Amino acid sequence: MTDGGRQPGRVGVDRSEGFGERLLGVLLDRAHEMPPDLIAPLVAEEVARVGGREVSILLQDYEQVLLVPLPGRRLKVGGPEPVEDSPAGEAFLSLRTVEAPQGGSVRIYLPLLDGSDQIGVMAVTLDNVDDDDRRLLRRLAALVADMIVTKDAYTDQFFQARRSAPMSVAAEIQWSLLPPLSMTVPQVEVAGILEPAYDVAGDSFDYALNGDILHVAMLDAMGHGLDAATMATVAVGAYRHTRRAHTDLSRVYAFMDRAINDQFGPDHFVTAQMMVLDITTGRLQWVNAGHPAPFLIRDRAVVDRLESPTTLPVGFGGEEPVVSERMLQPGDRLLCFTDGLIEEHQADGQQFGEEQLIEWTNRILRDRTEVRAVVRALSHALKHERGGTTTDDATIFLVEWRGGGADHLTALD
Numbered sequence: 374m375t376d377g378g379r380q381p382g383r384v385g386v387d388r389s390e391g392f393g394e395r396l397l398g399v400l401l402d403r404a405h406e407m408p409p410d411l412i413a414p415l416v417a418e419e420v421a422r423v424g425g426r427e428v429s430i431l432l433q434d435y436e437q438v439l440l441v442p443l444p445g446r447r448l449k450v451g452g453p454e455p456v457e458d459s460p461a462g463e464a465f466l467s468l469r470t471v472e473a474p475q476g477g478s479v480r481i482y483l484p485l486l487d488g489s490d491q492i493g494v495m496a497v498t499l500d501n502v503d504d505d506d507r508r509l510l511r512r513l514a515a516l517v518a519d520m521i522v523t524k525d526a527y528t529d530q531f532f533q534a535r536r537s538a539p540m541s542v543a544a545e546i547q548w549s550l551l552p553p554l555s556m557t558v559p560q561v562e563v564a565g566i567l568e569p570a571y572d573v574a575g576d577s578f579d580y581a582l583n584g585d586i587l588h589v590a591m592l593d594a595m596g597h598g599l600d601a602a603t604m605a606t607v608a609v610g611a612y613r614h615t616r617r618a619h620t621d622l623s624r625v626y627a628f629m630d631r632a633i634n635d636q637f638g639p640d641h642f643v644t645a646q647m648m649v650l651d652i653t654t655g656r657l658q659w660v661n662a663g664h665p666a667p668f669l670i671r672d673r674a675v676v677d678r679l680e681s682p683t684t685l686p687v688g689f690g691g692e693e694p695v696v697s698e699r700m701l702q703p704g705d706r707l708l709c710f711t712d713g714l715i716e717e718h719q720a721d722g723q724q725f726g727e728e729q730l731i732e733w734t735n736r737i738l739r740d741r742t743e744v745r746a747v748v749r750a751l752s753h754a755l756k757h758e759r760g761g762t763t764t765d766d767a768t769i770f771l772v773e774w775r776g777g778g779a780d781h782l783t784a785l786d
Contacts, residue, residue: 393509396422397516404520409528412520413445416495419513423506425497430485430517431461432493434537435548435570437749440465440494443534449496453537456749461494466746470507481507483514487522490553491745536571543574543602550577550609555745559779560652561587564745565770566752569763575601575643576711576766579609581616582652588616589648591664591770592687593711595641607636608643608687622647622660626684626694633688642686646709648772655701655774660694662687665715668731670706673738675731679707703776706744708734713765714755725759733758744773 400419407415417428427449431440439453440461456462464471464482468491471482479502485492495514499506525531540548547567555564563580567573575594580587590612594604611632615625625647633643646667648659659667659679663686669677679699685691701707715727733754741747748771756763 393505393512396509397512400513400516400520404516404523407520407524409524409530410445412517412524413443414447416513416517417447420497420510423499423509424501425499425510427480427496427498429496430493430521431465431496432485432521432531432535433465433491434535435540436537436568437566437570438753439537441534441537443493443531454494461496464494465491466743468743470511472502481510483510485514485518485521487518487553490522490555492518492521538571540571541574541598543597543599544570544572546599546602546606547573547577550579550606552578552580556580556582557744558582558652560775560777561650562744562773562775563587563589563771564748565768566748567766567768568752568756569766573766573768574598575605576713576768577605577609578709578768578770579612581613585651585653587648587650587652587772589646589650589709589770589772590616591646591709591711591768592643593645593664593713593766593768594643597765600641604633604637604641604643607632608645612645612647622649622658622696623693626660626662626687626691629687630690634690637688639689642688644686644712648707650701650772650774652774653776653778655703655705655776657699657701657707657774658696660684660696662691662694665710665712665727667710668708668734670708670734670738671702671704673742674735675708701774703774705774707772707774709770709772711766711768713763713767714769716765725755729758730755744771747771 396419420428429449430443431454432443434441441453442450444450454461460471460473461482464484468484473480478498478500481497483495485495495517521531565578567576574597578591580589592605592608594601608629611629615628644663646661646664650657661681661683663683666678666680668675669679681697682695684694715730737747737751741750748769752769
């Protein structure tokens with residue numbers, strides 16, 4: 374040790390704790406043992422230290438229509454806020470802080486993001502707002518989002534708040550299977566949506582980003598209710614098992630096929646689409662097992678279908694599938710969907726087919742650019758076009774490949 378107890382090479386480094394760091398530090402130090410129901414009063418207490426009041430935590434409902442208030446001591450709990458046409462919804466959809474003047478004060482809406490997954494919005498009222506307040510509240514919102522996601526693993530509190538209608542047992546199973554509905558890194562973004570949210574049974578999707586490889590699967594188990602949900606559960610489990618064992622796509626199909634056949638017999642099946650995307654080069658590979666072909670979107674319009682040789686649905690014992698391949702261009706998007714989206718009948722009795730899906734996709738893309746907003750708007754527009762109801766699960770999953778790298782995120786300013 375040198376004079377004064379300083380270590381060589383650390384002279385002049387300011388390691389003192391500032392006000393903002395102390396404020397966030399209190400929350401972080403207590404977070405690991407904080408019961409879920411005490412998150413709200415602790416956040417309200419922290420916000421009060423910067424002159425804030427009327428804290429609300431609004432969570433996205435399962436239909437992605439409303440932002441519903443989380444009940445809790447010291448929280449301001451009002452009615453649900455619509456995702457469309459509200460300051461809270463604007464913050465949620467744009468991923469930006471929104472400030473709404475309110476008779477001498479300012480209501481601030483901050484998106485709650487965990488790993489870029491949209492959880493909801495935190496709202497706070499202050500008399501005056503400066504850049505220090507904005508920076509501190511953004512970081513506080515990020516920490517609150519992390520706490521909600523962590524605690525959600527062992528409480529029903531957040532699930533119950535998000536649920537705005539009764540949910541079937543099959544839907545409970547499906548929602549417990551899903552990864553986050555959205556994920557963003559600099560090279561790629563994904564987002565998905567399921568309908569009917571409170572009665573979905575056989576549809577599911579899964580994804581994982583392992584190093585430079587994005588793995589994606591979209592599944593549609595035959596039938597409805599618990600049988601379909603159980604079959605989808607086995608299919609997702611078999612897919613994850615082989616994916617985590619670094620199995621190539623053709624053998625992923627074979628393993629899933631045996632799992633479904635062994636468990637349910639030869640009269641049950643799951644249509645599936647499995648993909649791997651190298652997020653550094655744009656090289657896409659995929660296997661189609663009786664599933665609708667995805668659309669390729671370029672320059673904000675559908676330009677092609679990813680046609681490929683198909684094998685039999687999972688469970689029917691098809692031959693070894695052909696692995697198709699294509700090189701994407703930066704900015705390309707892949708729209709994956711289940712047949713419930715195109716086989717449903719409209720109010721006039723005519724079937725809603727692929728041409729109408731393409732037409733509506735292009736229409737939505739003219740008005741929306743952000744991946745999550747496109748998925749949400751497309752699903753809701755299609756449901757409205759089909760008369761507001763659906764007799765089958767209808768799922769959308771959108772992937773955007775951007776290219777580039779993410780090393781800049783490791784550099785500290």
